[in-house]
Amino acid sequence: MWLKTLYFALLFLSLGQIAQRAYAQPQVEKWGRFELTLKGPESGNPFNDVLLAAEFSKGAEKVKVAGFYDGQGVYKVRFMPGSLGEWQYRTVSNTKSLNGKTGKFECIVPSADNHGPVQVADTYHFKYADGTRYYPFGTTAYAWTHQPEGLEELTLTTLKSAPFNKIRMCVFPKYYANVENEPRYYPFEKKDSTATPTGRVKFTWDFSRFNPAFFEHLEKRIDDLNKLGIEADVIIFHPYDKGRWGFDSLGKENDLNYIHYLTARLSSFRNVWWSMANEFDYIKTKPREVWDVYSKAVVAADPYHHLNSIHNGSVYYDNWKPEFSHVSIQNGSAVDGFGKAVLLKDVFFKPMLYDEVCYEGDLPQRWGHLSGEEMTEAFWQGTIAGTYVTHGETYKNPGDTIFWAKGGRLVGKSPARIGFLRKIMENAPGPLELADPWKDNCTATANSSYYLIYLGKDMKPEWELSLPNKAGPAPGKKFRIELIDTWDMTITVLPEVFETQRADGYRIFDKNRKSIRLPMKPYLAIRLTEI
The missing domain is CATH 2.60.40.10 (Immunoglobulins)
Structure with missing residues (x-):
């Protein structure tokens, strides 16, 4: 026994x-x-x-x-x-x-909400791997994964009801105005610590040894985003350290070891995008030529070819290089008026994301005090041009939690309007392009049966029914007319019908040269859908 x-x-x-x-x-x-x-x-x-x-x-x-x-x-x-x-x-x-x-x-077989990783489609746009269209409506919360657990959970609760399906976020903690706290986890093993004259503890690190707890926490939050249908635009390097931890000054060998470790851990997450850096040109410890080495290392280590970009401060990088799937640009002026956003798109021939166009908020800095109207119009200007815009919010909340920095709550007026635009885009028959970028920077089209005309700040008493002749509809086509108030978030079906006639020069007019009456308000749009 x-x-x-x-x-x-x-x-x-x-x-x-x-x-x-x-x-x-x-x-x-x-x-x-x-x-x-x-x-x-x-x-x-x-x-x-x-x-x-x-x-x-x-x-x-x-x-x-x-x-x-x-x-x-x-x-x-x-x-x-x-x-x-x-x-x-x-x-x-x-x-x-x-x-x-x-x-x-x-x-x-994948579950119903699993569409696979996002990929480039039709040169300037995106699809999930299963073919479902993806329109990036992003936001920014750089250091949200380096906050107390309660604040991180509040951020996820906010995102659950927000309209955003992408978020820009840093791997390393951030030391910058309005985000100066120590993180809960550090990416490397501590070697020693010393007290500074201000009473703060300064650590020294063994950069050859990673802290798995740091990366496990990051992975958990990326999985949390995935459950909400949100892509994690993961920023690998950034300049906001200022000697606090030294994570911006690892040296080339340690940088490459970090890239290899990060990609080994995260490449299998389907909602990950790579952003080589935020404001790469402000990281003075890394010469410009090293970014080619780093971007090639990321691409070589990722067998799934996740989307990859590099974000500028003042000077653009060589975004046409094959390592970059799309263009991530900081440029507020590109979306503050008609016809500007399309110009860079026509330079790089890749999807164009204006990932930083300043932020809605009340900070004194010029980049931190857009009004809700200005942020909303930036989205419309980018969308009409066939490009994409990323949101950020810099209002001070109780406890000094600014969403752009730490996450938390959204209190601005633009998110609801951005969600309204997202629904319009997702109900369109396909991605938008300017119908005639040389002659008409207000009119976008998904095909010759669908047009979206944005009037912006211009307040007109009426609008003559007409479309660009370029690839336009044939004579005798009839269109339903809807008036969209992009700020009040209303869509009104008008009684008139637009019936096309033969082109007159560069324009196609209504056969009776009709006009529609408009309320004297800014931020209106007109949607034409073939009957």
Whole structure:
């Protein structure tokens, strides 16, 4: 009897050891995240000394991904499958206990809210991997993941009811006006600490050793965003350190190690976008030429080809380079009037995101006190031009929580109006382009049966029914006319019908040269839909 008891005890011990050494899910949905967990050495510096990768295969499909050390002797490999069926994997490592591990899992049909990662479509626009259109209506909360837990949860609650489907956010903590607090987690292992004359504790770091808790927290928040249908535009580097932590001055070798570690951890998250830097030209510790090295390193380490950009301060980078999928621009003047936003789009021939056009708020700085009307109009000017605009809010809330910096609550007037525009866009038959950018910077079209005309600040008593002749509708087409108040968020169907006649020069007019009466108000738009 005792031999039988001993046998089962040894069996359960053995199974427990196996469970501790390797774990993976048997099923993962398409564009979900498969994770293989292995037990390995803790001695030395596992972040540098141990190399781990895996090859995933399904028939002729083969994908190689990097693994990473997650602390306490735990190693992980993550993979985002892009096709249904049985996938097999095999690990490769310079450490015997991690090398040659094999297994398989089933990739199943994705859930209804899983459309896959966002990709470039039709040169200037975006789609999810399953073909669903994606229109980026973004916001900004640079350091929201470096705040007390209650504030982070409040930010998520705010985003749940906000109209935004993308957020710009930093990996590293930020030290800047209105965001000077110490984060809960740091990305690197602490070596030592000293007290400064002001009483603040200053740390020194071992940049060769990462802090897994920091990255686990970041991953949790990215997953929280994914549940809300929000893309995480992850800013890899930024200049807002000023010697506080030194994370902007790691040196080239440490920068590349950080890139490799970050991409190994995050590439399998389907809602991740890469932003090489915010205001790259303000990071004085990194010469301009190094950004080519860093952007190539990110692209090479990401087998899924997530969207990638680099954001400027005063000087644009070489956005036409193949490492960049789209253009992320800081330029408020590009969306403060008609015809400006389209110009850079025609330079780079890529999707154009005006990711910083100043912010709605009450800060004294010139970039921090747009009115709600100005921010809303910036979105309309960018949208009409076939480009995209990102929101930010800099009103001071109780407790000095400015959404642009720390997250929290939104109190501005533009988010509701931005949500109204998003619904208009998502109900359109496709993405917008200027119908005739040389002659008409007010009229956008999705096709010859759908037009959106934005009047902006101009207050007119009437508007003559006409459209650009370029690729316009044929004679005899009839259009329903709707008057849109972009500020009051109303759509009124007018009784008139626009019936086209043969083009007269550059314009197509109503066959009876009709006009419609307009209220003497700014920020009106007109939508024409073929009957």
